Amino acid sequence: xxxxxxxxxxxxxxxxxxxxxxxxxxxxxxxxxxxxxxxxxxxxxxxxxxxxxxxxxxxxxxxxxxxxxxxxxxxxxxxxxxxxxxxxxxxxxxxxxxxxxxxxxxxxxxxxxxxxxxxxxxxxxxxxxxxxxxxxxxxxxxxxxxxxxxxxxxxxxxxxxxxxxxxxxxxxxxxxxxxxx
Amino acid sequence: xxxxxxxxxxxxxxxxxxxxxxxxxxxxxxxxxxxxxxxxxxxxxxxxxxxxxxxxxxxxxxxxxxxxxxxxxxxxxxxxxxxxxxxxxxxxxxxxxxxxxxxxxxxxxxxxxxxxxxxx
Numbered sequence: 001x002x003x004x005x006x007x008x009x010x011x012x013x014x015x016x017x018x019x020x021x022x023x024x025x026x027x028x029x030x031x032x033x034x035x036x037x038x039x040x041x042x043x044x045x046x047x048x049x050x051x052x053x054x055x056x057x058x059x060x061x062x063x064x065x066x067x068x069x070x071x072x073x074x075x076x077x078x079x080x081x082x083x084x085x086x087x088x089x090x091x092x093x094x095x096x097x098x099x100x101x102x103x104x105x106x107x108x109x110x111x112x113x114x115x116x117x118x119x120x121x122x123x124x125x126x127x128x129x130x131x132x133x134x135x136x137x138x139x140x141x142x143x144x145x146x147x148x149x150x151x152x153x154x155x156x157x158x159x160x161x162x163x164x165x166x167x168x169x170x171x172x173x174x175x176x177x178x179x180x181x
Numbered sequence: 182x183x184x185x186x187x188x189x190x191x192x193x194x195x196x197x198x199x200x201x202x203x204x205x206x207x208x209x210x211x212x213x214x215x216x217x218x219x220x221x222x223x224x225x226x227x228x229x230x231x232x233x234x235x236x237x238x239x240x241x242x243x244x245x246x247x248x249x250x251x252x253x254x255x256x257x258x259x260x261x262x263x264x265x266x267x268x269x270x271x272x273x274x275x276x277x278x279x280x281x282x283x284x285x286x287x288x289x290x291x292x293x294x295x296x297x298x299x300x301x
Contacts, residue, residue, distance in 0.1 A: 115189075115190060120189060123196060148197070152197050152201075155193055
């Protein structure tokens with residue numbers, strides 16, 4: 001059935017619902033991952049970023065920013081780490097990776113795929129966290145010593161996230177025409 | 182994965198490689214061996230000068246040896262000798278401790294070491 005005059009607020013409502021759904025999904029992944037034991041402190045796969053990537057590549061930067069920041073905020077509230085050092089680290093990483101994603105988006109646009117976005121974003125994420133840790137509460141010498149190892153792991157996990165995002169994007173149906181901006 | 186992705190990933194790998202070159206060295210270079218005893222005494226030995234120092238502990242003497250810019254607990258009158266098995270210390274921040282005797286050896290370098298560890 002075709003509507004002659006669709007209400008003006010409908011696309012906005014749809015966008016809200018979409019952002020909420022993706023943020024909720026990312027929060028779940030974030031919390032499940034937080035429960036996984038990791039061999040090295042400060043290291044985790046960051047699979048919630050796959051959600052951010054998918055949103056970025058399908059719906060654009062503004063939506064990705066919203067999902068990412070919502071995820072960090074809500075996951076910290078649910079996990080009990082709001083305003084703790086861990087939360088500040090997560091927020092710093094989230095903002096840095098968004099900044100890098102925006103940069104890649106501006107420089108390469110559609111030419112860069114999920115992996116091209118995820119790898120530098122993962123490095124930016126880790127670098128920001130290391131910088132905050134070193135400036136705030138860990139001995140800088142120790143942080144610098146660990147940095148190469150953690151950056152290498154971040155690159156590996158970033159590439160993995162990109163490949164996962166690619167797989168997800170390939171399985172999503174084509175966007176319906178009315179959803180396009 | 183297309184050509185641009187490969188270019189970007191290659192750039193990232195270069196950056197990570199550079200971080201190994203720049204930051205992955207032997208850690209901070211220590212200049213002093215700091216010993217604290219059960220009595221709360223603090224003894225600083227310059228790593229530039231080879232020396233040995235024997236300290237009294239609850240179970241008997243603990244001997245610290247400084248040789249060629251490194252330091253170790255070479256002998257200690259304690260049951261398990263974990264401190265001796267810690268071996269030579271060569272990077273700033275490394276430590277060996279004889280808990281029964283209350284003797285702690287730590288290498289100090291330049292740089293802020295306000296906390297040993299922090300749980301997040």
